[in-house]
Amino acid sequence: MLLRFQVTNHASIRDEQELSLIAGDDRGARAQRPVPGAASLKAVPVAAIYGSNASGKSNLVDAMSWMRRAVLDSFRRWDPSGGVPRRPFRLRPDPQTHPSTYELDFVVDGIRYEFGFTVDDACVLEEWLACFPEGKRRALYTRTGSDPASLSFGRSLTGRRKTISDLLRPNSLYLSVAAAQNHELLGRLHRWFRNGMRTATDGNFAARLDYTVGLLRRRDTGSSTLVDLLRFADLGVEHLEFSRHDEKYLAEYKRVTTALSEALGRPVKNDGPEYRVTVQHRTEEGVFDLELNEESSGTRTWIGMLGPVLGALAAGSVLAVDELDARLHPYLADALVGMFQNADLNRHGAQLVFTTHEASLLGPHARTELSRDQVWFTEKPLETLATRLFPITDFYVRDSPDSRDNLERRYLSGRYGALPHLDDELLRRVAADTAEGGAGEAGEAVGTEVGETAGVA
Structure with missing residues (x-):
């Protein structure tokens, strides 16, 4: 805990x-x-x-x-x-x-x-x-x-x-x-x-994928639960199949990471996925396999999250996720949060800490109700550009804590801050530049350069 x-x-x-x-x-x-x-x-x-x-x-x-x-x-x-x-x-x-x-x-x-x-x-x-x-x-x-x-x-x-x-x-x-x-x-x-205490970020997707495959390999209750959650997400996925990468693939991966280390002047971890994963889809014509890299980014994200989520729920551990909503439908992000909130599903005291932009999780239509003591914000004052972290409860000294209000509406209206400050005057300048053709000429020049570089006529 x-x-x-x-x-x-x-x-x-x-x-x-x-x-x-x-x-x-x-x-x-x-x-x-x-x-x-x-x-x-x-x-x-x-x-x-x-x-x-x-x-x-x-x-x-x-x-x-x-x-x-x-x-x-x-x-x-x-x-x-x-x-x-x-x-x-x-x-x-x-x-x-x-x-x-x-x-x-x-x-x-x-x-x-x-x-x-x-x-x-x-x-x-x-x-x-x-x-x-x-x-x-x-x-x-x-x-x-x-x-x-x-x-x-x-x-x-x-x-x-x-x-x-x-x-x-x-x-x-x-x-x-x-x-x-x-x-x-x-x-x-x-x-x-x-x-x-584990984290889930874009940088450790390969390790998370291997963890998910590890659950499948066990062929026990954890494996069947994972398959159920694959089907629950309504992605059209029936099952996952896996096999170890061959020596040629692993050698090539090591060669690339070694070259990157030399080019950057610092070590680059050789932590590519240990397993080759294929995704099974069932249609009226039968069952068909697709490579993982042929799947949508949302499907890959969900598959990569399932192992750490189920592992945390089973062990009662802490999972910190960066940008939980990235490439996931709001319903899926909501359902994932709900697994940790639900006392029937989360029996061992697992905890989820996550960053997000998905304001609908605060709204009245979310499946999962987040209370005020579970919501935090970050801001960067222009004077320092240093991050400030503060809870939503800071705003309820003068408000009635008993009233159930729409946190989503209040957040998006700017009540709590932590929103980007968009300068409409800059947009008007962009519109003026575009109308005068400046941006168009620049875009044409860039497009020509890219086309010539790529060999495109």
Whole structure:
């Protein structure tokens, strides 16, 4: 269970921003869960983040993903002398002098934990881990510098603490080192970052597709559920078939990624899909197969999402999705959110955090009702171009919280902000330029150049 995520100085996020999944209202109809050690608090199953293009929605998901990768990779994969591969806010004169901080509250095995760290370009500056076994904070360890001598331990943390400390590097997290040394408690927390918190973005489609195929290969209840959801989406899909790519394909993929790495001057992951997927369609003429790349982008998106969604629901884990509505019909996006909201479907406390532009999810005709404590917005003030994250509940201090209103209408009318500011004067100038032929002549020149380059008459 994820309770809170906080980040400072990541990509477009300059100042400290916090996403909370603590429920503001007790709504028993949704799949909310009690917070251990705090009987009066519950965690929401879904958090939706709205905002205009380039407002920083994706960077919030990216910050969650970056923190996860730092925990998983800082000891095993980061170059010992390569510093910290972070992404600080760069729209200020001295970005390298400002550290970045990541922190979250989460629950593992019925106990709440607070974990965070601060890094700069060179090393880990701070790291801390605390638990709340009876509702009171107990420090497990605190790190105040990059060297092992900066570590101090609470009495609650047992195990080979000094052995782990001796292996610590300036640019590796203590949690990462401890997991590699099979520390019992810290290993469990490390596994939560690996299995209990996942992201879905355009960049990891291949891995998500392989995960979906993995469910099909099991030929069990999870496999049949996946097939049912394929048919539920009304895409005309009957089934998926899969086979491993041959050695020639894998060798060619590796050659291309190696060439890209050399051209870009940085590593490019060789993480193409392990399996070749074909999609079966049934018509009155029989069953026919199409290659996955012959399918619509919406069909591919739905197929790539099913594995992570079913995996999260089965394990009670957290899934963060960037642009949930991209290439999906609003009904399908609505249905996917509903799987996490529905207490009958979401029996293990899974959570969905997603960014979206789909305002209809807030409207009265949505199948899934999102409450006010589940809706967040991002904005970028023109003065700083730094992302600001805020909840919709900020707007209800003066309004009656008991009235059920149309959140979609209020959002699109600009009541909450987080909308693009469109300058109609610029459109009038474009219209004037077009009328005078300037844009047409430019378009003709570009079209001629493209045609000549492509060999088109």
